[in-house]
Amino acid sequence: MRNDLNALLEGLHNRDARSIARAISLVENDHEAAEVILTSLDQQNVRSSQVLGITGSPGVGKSTLTSSLVRHLRSQGKRVGIVAVDPSSSITGGALLGDRVRMMGHALDSDVVVRSMATRGRLGGLCAAAGAAVRIMAASGCSPVIIETVGVGQSEMDIIRLADLTLMVLAPGLGDEIQAMKAGILEVADLLVVNKTDCVGAETLSMDLEAALRGRKNACQSRVFKTVATTGQGIDELAIAIDELDAICRSSGEHDRRRHSSLELEIVDWAVELLKPRLLAELQETAYPAEPRQTARKLLARLCPLMIDT
């Protein structure tokens, strides 16, 4: 075991793709080696890496945009990581959507590290696992690491808090409900992208969004970026704006604030992961537990007397 672990750490150091994948799996399953793996990562790389969130409703072309952006970043010689957090099956444990297939264009490129992460079948732990995957990729020299997620749902929104910067992707013709979410979108997005600008309705959507963005302080934050991900149109400009905003955030201290808040999020999520099995084991003793809040408080009062007022 100890030898296996040394080989794995050696593989991580050498940016070996299989070692990276295995390290992420071990940490995701909270294997006993998890902490050794995580504490031996190259912290210099972790700190300097750019972590980019890409979010948007199903069908806006997130994965195609990601793929197109990756092509651009590769042409600049950058090593890229992708953590794809998708609605997926608790049975297969993997992503069901066909989108992932499109990333296959980069499948033979050892400087594109891709990881899909299942969201179903867990209670919490997703931020912990995704954060760890980001850190493992970043330590292996990936920058940016892109976190791609469907922007619906509580955990998925939390995931976005792991990113230094977040791109929100929209597309025309996806119905009223997406339009109705615009107010919410503006709260979390650093950069807005209207994809499929070759489709009907793109101009109206862009203008609506630009109106809503008026008054934002950074030029790239008050702009709506227009792309056609399938052809690569607009991707260069978008990539420039990302680096520009990243530089602004790093010099203003915003970058550090976000990293700090993302660490807090991960720490709390790990704490839950570590406590959950103990709580569930305690509950096994109870044939039919009483009122849940009271049961939870009594359990904690017994197990963590320093933390809970009794």
Added chain:
Amino acid sequence: MRNDLNALLEGLHNRDARSIARAISLVENDHEAAEVILTSLDQQNVRSSQVLGITGSPGVGKSTLTSSLVRHLRSQGKRVGIVAVDPSSSITGGALLGDRVRMMGHALDSDVVVRSMATRGRLGGLCAAAGAAVRIMAASGCSPVIIETVGVGQSEMDIIRLADLTLMVLAPGLGDEIQAMKAGILEVADLLVVNKTDCVGAETLSMDLEAALRGRKNACQSRVFKTVATTGQGIDELAIAIDELDAICRSSGEHDRRRHSSLELEIVDWAVELLKPRLLAELQETAYPAEPRQTARKLLARLCPLMIDT
């Protein structure tokens, strides 16, 4: 304060709508009165109530179907609760989608209790809050209590585990991605509903789903229910099937198993809610916390030495 609380408990006992709303708010914010409120609920009603999950992607007509089902249930003299868990703004704290407006048809009916619950801006706690809302409504004589949620995202899927029975709503013409999720859908749904059967593609979708359902043991679980929620078509049949399956689950012991697992889920979620403020307070001491998993373990080892191996 004590007098206020007594008045509130009295109001709950009398099924007063404002008291129910206020009790849910207090519990959702984990007010100091939360435990008193929750432990004083009529447990008989909580146990006997039917808890129904309705889930499906945006645009399938979930809210219209819920509204139509509520109309049917009201015609049978049933008192109905609705907990609507929606993607929503962390700023408004309420639901942004216009769907909620449709429930206004029941706004003046004191036997229809509606509660919207925001999902953004929380880390966990959603199952605890939604579970408590369900229990408060059930205690006040609502049966069924309907939990309506967008079926995308980890927390939203967890929410569905609070239900005794889950209806998955689909509609034709919503694109490949929804089709691709069918495998996942079949894992969580007890009853499948194809809504908007007056639209193109409904027949194909129904046939595809029926093929996928072959081999399910209960007749109502291997059937696809066809509805046009806007006109009420198919709702009577659906309501009969729900009660039929509910009776089967109650007599087979499946109902008790699900309630037990939902209690476990809520207890763990409450435990997290109770611990989180303490963990975050501890982290305030740290200028820049170290590796998250290690930090979490060390915090817990100090605060809950009985729970964590050091």
